[in-house]
Structure formats: C-alpha cells, structure tokens
Amino acid sequence: MPGPTPLSSYAALLAAAAGDPFVEHEVGPDLLAPPLALGGAVLYRRMTQLGFTGAVCLGPAPDVRALLRSEWRGHPGWAAERSITVEATHRGLLEDLGVRGLGEWHTMSALPGQLDLRPVPAGVMVERTLARDVARAFVGEHHTARWITPDPEGEMWVAVRARGTGELLGTGLAAYTPSGATRLTSIAIHRDRRCQGLGRLVTQALAEVGFERSPAVVLGVDQDNIVGRTLYAAMGFRLDHELVSGILPPAAPVSGRRVASTATGTTRESQRQRGLP
Structure with a gap:
C-alpha cells in the first residue's frame, strides 16, 4: 500500500x-x-x-x-x-x-438537550461565575492545580456554595477547545464534602454554562476512573472513543x-x- x-x-x-x-x-x-x-x-x-x-x-x-x-x-x-x-x-x-x-x-461529549439535568438540592446554591484567584486557591487547597494551565482560552469557573453561610464547597473549570466547544477541565470538591453528589452538581453547572456559549460540551476521563465514567454516562454524556x-x-x-x-x-x-x- x-x-x-x-x-x-x-x-x-x-x-x-x-x-x-x-x-x-x-x-x-x-x-x-x-x-x-x-x-x-x-x-x-x-x-x-x-x-x-x-x-x-x-x-x-x-x-x-x-x-x-x-x-x-x-x-x-x-x-x-x-x-x-x-x-x-x-x-x-x-x-x-x-x-x-x-x-x-x-473521550465523551454532549449536545444541548442530551443531558439529564436535575434541580439544585436544598441547602446549596450554584454560582455561575467565580473569580479565578478564589477558584484556583480552592483547587490548590482541596485538590491539585497541577493539571490547570495558567491562562486557558475561554477560562470559566463555576462554584457550589452552602446556602446561608456561603461556604465554598466545590469549583469547576471549563475552557474552549480550538474548535469552540467547551471542555470540562477541572472539578474540585471540599475534602469534607465529597461523596455527597456535589461533583455531579458542579459538572451540571459547567455544562449548562457551556451550552450557552458552545455547540457542544466535551470531557476526557481516565479509563480506571470508574466513578467518573459512570457519573458522566448517567448524566447523558456520550462515549465517543x-x-x-x-x-x-x-x-x-x-x-x-x-x-x-x-x-x-x-x-x-x-x-x-x-x-x-
């Protein structure tokens, strides 16, 4: 050949x-x-x-x-x-x-209307914009900023806070791909509030904002991250490859x-x- x-x-x-x-x-x-x-x-x-x-x-x-x-x-x-x-x-x-x-x-993706979006539960609230310095400090304390670039194109942060106190419970970062899709890049949950469904809530918030500015939302997840893969599939993200x-x-x-x-x-x-x- x-x-x-x-x-x-x-x-x-x-x-x-x-x-x-x-x-x-x-x-x-x-x-x-x-x-x-x-x-x-x-x-x-x-x-x-x-x-x-x-x-x-x-x-x-x-x-x-x-x-x-x-x-x-x-x-x-x-x-x-x-x-x-x-x-x-x-x-x-x-x-x-x-x-x-x-x-x-x-690698997984979703188009508008394909995700199973749920109401925000009582006791928490979603903040659709978050200052990058606050977000990055939270990630550094409760997760790792190792996989976050200094200035990604179209950087956008969301947050989940405790209703009443305003305590920051989780953050999510998304950025543009070169084609203009929104890529979910980083999710960090307060170390004392994990396994309470907040990861799904942050992911949903990122996707909702992403669909307002992009034709598609994409993400990548390690093969051995079974919890993450199961969550994204349950939300409606399609497995592409x-x-x-x-x-x-x-x-x-x-x-x-x-x-x-x-x-x-x-x-x-x-x-x-x-x-x-």
Missing part, C-alpha cells in the same frame, strides 16, 4: 474524519500540522487542555496499522512528533512501535541527520484528565 497522503485543508480533514465528534469538537480551522490520510485512516494533531500537542490516528484498524507503520514522520510538520493517541484496541500496535508511558482514557496515548520513540535519522526529539505531548495523554473527579 502506498504511503499516507497529505490533506490540503481543514475541510478535507473534516471530510476524511466523516463527522467524528473527537475531530469536530476539538480541532479548529488553524491546523497544527498537515493532516495525513491513508485508506480510511486519518492522522492529525490536536491541542490538549494542558497546552501540549500530540498526534491522533483514527479509522479502520487495517488502515491505522498501515499508516502508523509507514514513514509518516517523514512528511512536513511531523518529524519531531512524539505523542500519539489511537483507539485502545490498538494498544498492542503502539507497544510494537516502541511507544512508552501508555495510558488509557475515554476509548483511547490509549503514549510517547513515540525518536524518529529514524533522515538524510544522514537525526531528527530532533523535542517532545510535543504529555508523557501520558490520559494525565490531562486527572483534574476531573
């Missing part, structure tokens, strides 16, 4: 991806590298919530295998690529290719020179979601 063919435009990428929500909701018109296609498989670069970039390859299994076993990093814009994400069923392929630091995670991500070995030398091995992705792509409960 011949090698992959470069796609000339954003429209060509969308057409090759055949309406895949992971592409439509997370890749914007300003492409980060020329996408490649081989058969029904497509390879493109996406931006994670942490500001790193990484390659994603989706499509029929035989075509994905053929593309990733080709000299795709010899194409313009791909020589230094180190991060790769594929369907979790291709984990063995990544292992064969020497990919390390593998982590499995799920079960994925595995990792770091590629350095590319082979080209024209007598070793290709630079500067990493462009995270060690474990699934780490981007550890800010979610």
Whole structure:
C-alpha cells in the first residue's frame, strides 16, 4: 500500500474524519500540522487542555496499522512528533512501535438537550461565575492545580456554595477547545464534602454554562476512573472513543541527520484528565 497522503485543508480533514465528534469538537480551522490520510485512516494533531500537542490516528484498524507503520514522520510538520493517541484496541500496535508511558482514557461529549439535568438540592446554591484567584486557591487547597494551565482560552469557573453561610464547597473549570466547544477541565470538591453528589452538581453547572456559549460540551476521563465514567454516562454524556496515548520513540535519522526529539505531548495523554473527579 502506498504511503499516507497529505490533506490540503481543514475541510478535507473534516471530510476524511466523516463527522467524528473527537475531530469536530476539538480541532479548529488553524491546523497544527498537515493532516495525513491513508485508506480510511486519518492522522492529525490536536491541542490538549494542558497546552501540549500530540498526534491522533483514527479509522479502520487495517488502515491505522498501515499508516502508523509507514514513514509518516517523514512528511512536513511531523518529524519531531512524539505523542500519539489511537483507539485502545490498538494498544498492542503502539507497544510494537516502541511507544512508552501508555495510558488509557475515554473521550465523551454532549449536545444541548442530551443531558439529564436535575434541580439544585436544598441547602446549596450554584454560582455561575467565580473569580479565578478564589477558584484556583480552592483547587490548590482541596485538590491539585497541577493539571490547570495558567491562562486557558475561554477560562470559566463555576462554584457550589452552602446556602446561608456561603461556604465554598466545590469549583469547576471549563475552557474552549480550538474548535469552540467547551471542555470540562477541572472539578474540585471540599475534602469534607465529597461523596455527597456535589461533583455531579458542579459538572451540571459547567455544562449548562457551556451550552450557552458552545455547540457542544466535551470531557476526557481516565479509563480506571470508574466513578467518573459512570457519573458522566448517567448524566447523558456520550462515549465517543476509548483511547490509549503514549510517547513515540525518536524518529529514524533522515538524510544522514537525526531528527530532533523535542517532545510535543504529555508523557501520558490520559494525565490531562486527572483534574476531573
């Protein structure tokens, strides 16, 4: 089979991806590298919530295998690529290719009207805007700010407070993806108030505000976060892909020179979601 063919435009990428929500909701018109296609498989670069970039390859299994076993990093814009994400069923392929630091995670999405929205329970209230310094201080105290970038595009915080006292019980962060969808990025609950349904309430508040400004709300969650996956599915988020991500070995030398091995992705792509409960 011949090698992959470069796609000339954003429209060509969308057409090759055949309406895949992971592409439509997370890749914007300003492409980060020329996408490649081989058969029904497509390879493109996406931006994670942490500001790193990484390659994603989706499509029929035989075509994905053929593309990733080709000299795709010899194409313009791909020589230094180190991060790769594929369907979790291709984990063995990544292992064969020497990919390390593998982590499995799920990407989920929802459109307006698809979520099971519940009334705010008695005793608490939702605050649809929260000052970023207050929110970030709360996250640092009750969770971790490790997975929050300094200035995400479209940064938006919500909060849940105790009715009467105003005590801050939980916060949630969302930001824009490059395509304009709203990505749920971080949820933190007061350490003394966990397992009381507040995580769902914060998630719902983020989604409601997200739908007011975006055509879709998306999130990612680690495969081993069964509680989180169960919650999001129960709320109505649709499972788009079960994925595995990792770091590629350095590319082979080209024209007598070793290709630079500067990493462009995270060690474990699934780490981007550890800010979610």
